[in-house]
Amino acid sequence: MNFPVVPLGKPRGERADAARNREQLLAAARAMIAEHGTRKVTMDALAERAGLGKGTVFRRFRTRAGIFRALLDEEERRFQERVLSGPPPLGPGADPAQRLIAYGRARIAFLLEHHAIARAALDRAQPIPVGEVAMTRPHIRMLLGLSGSRLPHPDTLAVQLTAALEGPLLLYLSMDEDAASPAMEAAHPLAESWQTLIERVLQVDLPPEEA
Amino acid sequence: MNFPVVPLGKPRGERADAARNREQLLAAARAMIAEHGTRKVTMDALAERAGLGKGTVFRRFRTRAGIFRALLDEEERRFQERVLSGPPPLGPGADPAQRLIAYGRARIAFLLEHHAIARAALDRAQPIPVGEVAMTRPHIRMLLGLSGSRLPHPDTLAVQLTAALEGPLLLYLSMDEDAASPAMEAAHPLAESWQTLIERVLQVDLPPEEA
C-alpha cells in the first residue's frame, strides 16, 4: 500500500486544466488591455479570445472586477515582496518614518503604473476588501505602531492615511487612459505631499534626502 | 427678415414639462430608496414608477450614477450653506484649524447619513468630478491657505486630505445598508482621528474641547 499524493491539508488542489485555462485567460486579458484598454475587455470577448466558454470566465473570476483584481494581484505580490524583504528604506531596516515615506513613494508609482487596471478592479457593489488586494492599510498600521509616536486612534488613522495615499489615484485624479507624461507630473507633488503628511503626523523632520 | 427666437443671453430656460418630470423622477427615486434601498433603483423601474419613458430618465441624468448625484446635490447644497454661512466653527469666524476639524466632523456625519446614496453616486467610468458634487477639496484648500502654516504643496495636500476624509466612507469601510448603530460607532474614531491629522499637519495643539 503506497501513500496517495497529498493525503489532506488542502481541500483539493487546482486541477491542471483549470490552471492552464486561468493562465490563458490572464494572458488574453493582458493582451486585450495592451491593445485597446480596459474598456474593451468584455467577458464575451475575453472568453472568445482565450478560446474558452463564457461560463468558465465567470467561474474563475466571479465578476468582471475579479479579472482585474487577479491581474493586479500578480503585480501586487511582486510589490509586496519588495516591501517585505527588499532593501531599505522600502524594506525593513530603516526607521518607521522613512519607511512610511518610502512606501508612499513606491505605492504612488505602483498605482500610477497600474492605474487603469486598479480602477477597473474597483467594484462599487462591494467595498474594497481591505487587506486582500491591498496590503497598504496593515502596513501603514504596523509602521505607525513601530514609530513610537503616541497616536490616539492608530487603526482609524491608518485607514485615513491609506485613503490619502490611494484615494487620489483611485477616486479623484482624472488622467484617463493615456497618462504617460502627465502621470509623471502628477506623481511628484503627490509624493512630496505624502512626505509632508507623514513628517507632520509623526512629528519628525527629515531633511529632503532624494535619490 | 425677422430674428429667430432668443437672440442670445440665456441659451434657453428649462422647459416646464422637463422641470416637472425631473421632480417626479427625483421623488420617485427617493421613495424607492426609502422602500428598498439603492440596489433596487433600476432605470426601468424608476421610469415606470414616475410614469415616464426610459429615454427621459437617461436624458435627464445621463447615467444611473447621475440620479444619485442629483439626489446628493440637493443635500449637498444644504450642507454647503451651513459651511459657507452658518455659525462657527463650521461656518466662518473660527480659526482655520478649528474650522477644518469642524468641517471634518460635519462631513463624516453627512457621509454617514447619506452613505448609500454617496456610494451609488460613484461612477467608476469617470472619476469624481471634483468640486461639482464635492465642495470638500476646495474648502480644505482654502482653510489650509488661511491657516498660515507653511505647507509645501497645499493643492496636492488638499487632495490627499480630501481622500483621507471621504475615502474611508466611500471606499474602505463596509457598513452595508443597515448601519444604524454601528455607524455611530464608526463615526467617532474617524472624527477623532481626523482631528489628530489636522492638528499635526497644521502643528497646532487644541485641547480636546468637546460639546
Added chain:
DNA sequence: ATGTTAACCGGGGTAAAGTCCGTTTCTCTG
C-alpha cells in the same frame, strides 16, 4: 485499469444600462 465523484466546460438565457430615432409637446414670434 477503472469506477466514482467532484470540478470543469460551454453556450444559451436573463436583467439592467445605455442608445436611437420617430413622435409629441412646449414656447416663442408675429
Added chain:
DNA sequence: CAGAGAAACGGACTTTACCCCGGTTAACAT
C-alpha cells in the same frame, strides 16, 4: 391664435455583466 422650430418624450433595440444546467473530464482510491 397659428405655426415653426427646438427641445423633450417614449419605447424598441443593443450591449454586457452575470446565471444556469446538462454534459464532460480530471483526480483519486481500489
